[in-house]
Amino acid sequence: MPGVNAVFEISLTGGAGVFAVAPRVATGSTSVSIRVVNASALDYERLQDPVIELQVTARERSTPQHLSSVAVVTVTVEDRNDNAPVFSQPSYDVSIPENVLGGATVVVAAATDADSGDFGTRGIRYRLFGNGAERFVVDEVTGVVEVATCDTPGSGNCLDYDAGSATYQLFVAAADEAGGGRSTVAPLTVRLTDVNDNRASFAEGYRNYTAIVDEGSTQFNPPLIVQAEDADGSASISYSIVSGNTNDVLSIDNVTGVVSVAAPEKLDISLLATDLVVLTVAATDGGGSLPDLATVSVFVREVNDRRPTFDPAVYAASVRETDPPGTLTSSADPEVSAVDGGVPPQSGTATVVVSVLDANNRRPTFQPAVMRVDVPE
Ligand SMILES: [Ca+2]
Ligand SMILES: [Ca+2]
Ligand SMILES: [Ca+2]
Ligand SMILES: [Ca+2]
Numbered sequence: 001m002p003g004v005n006a007v008f009e010i011s012l013t014g015g016a017g018v019f020a021v022a023p024r025v026a027t028g029s030t031s032v033s034i035r036v037v038n039a040s041a042l043d044y045e046r047l048q049d050p051v052i053e054l055q056v057t058a059r060e061r062s063t064p065q066h067l068s069s070v071a072v073v074t075v076t077v078e079d080r081n082d083n084a085p086v087f088s089q090p091s092y093d094v095s096i097p098e099n100v101l102g103g104a105t106v107v108v109a110a111a112t113d114a115d116s117g118d119f120g121t122r123g124i125r126y127r128l129f130g131n132g133a134e135r136f137v138v139d140e141v142t143g144v145v146e147v148a149t150c151d152t153p154g155s156g157n158c159l160d161y162d163a164g165s166a167t168y169q170l171f172v173a174a175a176d177e178a179g180g181g182r183s184t185v186a187p188l189t190v191r192l193t194d195v196n197d198n199r200a201s202f203a204e205g206y207r208n209y210t211a212i213v214d215e216g217s218t219q220f221n222p223p224l225i226v227q228a229e230d231a232d233g234s235a236s237i238s239y240s241i242v243s244g245n246t247n248d249v250l251s252i253d254n255v256t257g258v259v260s261v262a263a264p265e266k267l268d269i270s271l272l273a274t275d276l277v278v279l280t281v282a283a284t285d286g287g288g289s290l291p292d293l294a295t296v297s298v299f300v301r302e303v304n305d306r307r308p309t310f311d312p313a314v315y316a317a318s319v320r321e322t323d324p325p326g327t328l329t330s331s332a333d334p335e336v337s338a339v340d341g342g343v344p345p346q347s348g349t350a351t352v353v354v355s356v357l358d359a360n361n362r363r364p365t366f367q368p369a370v371m372r373v374d375v376p377e
Pocket of ligand 2: 081082083084085113114115119120176181182
């Protein structure tokens with residue numbers, strides 16, 4: 001039977017309170033266990049050194065000498081993958097021009113991970129998903145997001161503000177352990193900005209305009225408006241007259257495309273020397289691209305501004321009562337009207353005095369009672 005001299009106490013030093021030893025008192029011979037009593041303090045990421053040295057001391061309790069012995073226990077803390085990757089921002093929101101070339105950097109969506117080795121940053125792999133993600137590529141190791149290579153940047157199947165989606169809602173995933181471990185997702189919003197990459201143009205069927213306007217008119221009725229198109233979302237089209245505007249008689253509103261009579265007093269066929277004014281009109285978007293052209297044909301309709309006149313104003317005529325109708329100019333009414341073919345018609349009058357010469361005993365009559373003779377202007 002071991003005596004009191006065989007009783008010893010067991011204590012632990014080192015380990016900063018993380019470990020405890022048991023039993024605390026033993027007699028003769030015992031096996032000692034070291035337990036973790038504060039697991040939360042045992043974080044690989046926060047340890048200065050994953051190697052912890054403990055000393056287990058056995059000391060006689062009852063002998064005068066209190067003889068003791070020390071054993072050194074080395075504990076190596078191993079890492080566990082207990083941290084997920086963390087992106088540099090909770091979300092990313094970027095704007096890029098619609099026509100950027102393939103390979104242009106959209107954003108660097110990089111994450112870090114507190115764990116060691118492949119559990120940590122080194123093991124992170126990136127992945128991109130969401131609607132339209134095929135138009136972008138992410139470097140799986142660096143997290144650099146680029147525009148995918150595309151044949152027609154700004155149009156077609158490429159990024160296109162005007163015809164496609166103007167905003168892409170994507171997501172970047174970062175996963176440690178070479179993509180198979182813990183993962184984190186960050187939203188990535190890519191907003192396209194419009195680039196003036198479409199010409200202003202007159203659509204087919206809107207390249208030729210025709211109108212009729214009266215001499216001296218101040219406006220077209222109905223209004224004469226030319227209309228071009230531009231596929232750019234932020235387009236502003238400007239109109240101008242390139243040629244054909246004789247005497248600057250017409251004008252165009254550069255914003256609305258409304259063609260107006262600029263100088264009504266010059267809208268006169270005799271001044272224009274023609275009744276057809278053919279304008280060439282241009283539409284541009286101010287972006288330096290070639291203007292598109294349309295033709296505006298304006299027919300000027302003559303307006304009668306002079307009355308027909310007779311000279312002299314009084315005609316004297318004799319007619320024999322037996323003469324056939326039409327022998328002379330004649331009407332049952334002694335007044336004769338002359339109406340011209342202008343618009344509006346103008347008329348003048350002259351008085352015709354008709355003396356009927358008696359040729360027999362019968363009363364003179366006109367046959368027919370009413371006759372009409374046109375007198376040219
Ligand atoms: Ca860890
Ligand atoms: Ca990790
Ligand atoms: Ca444009
Ligand atoms: Ca555009």
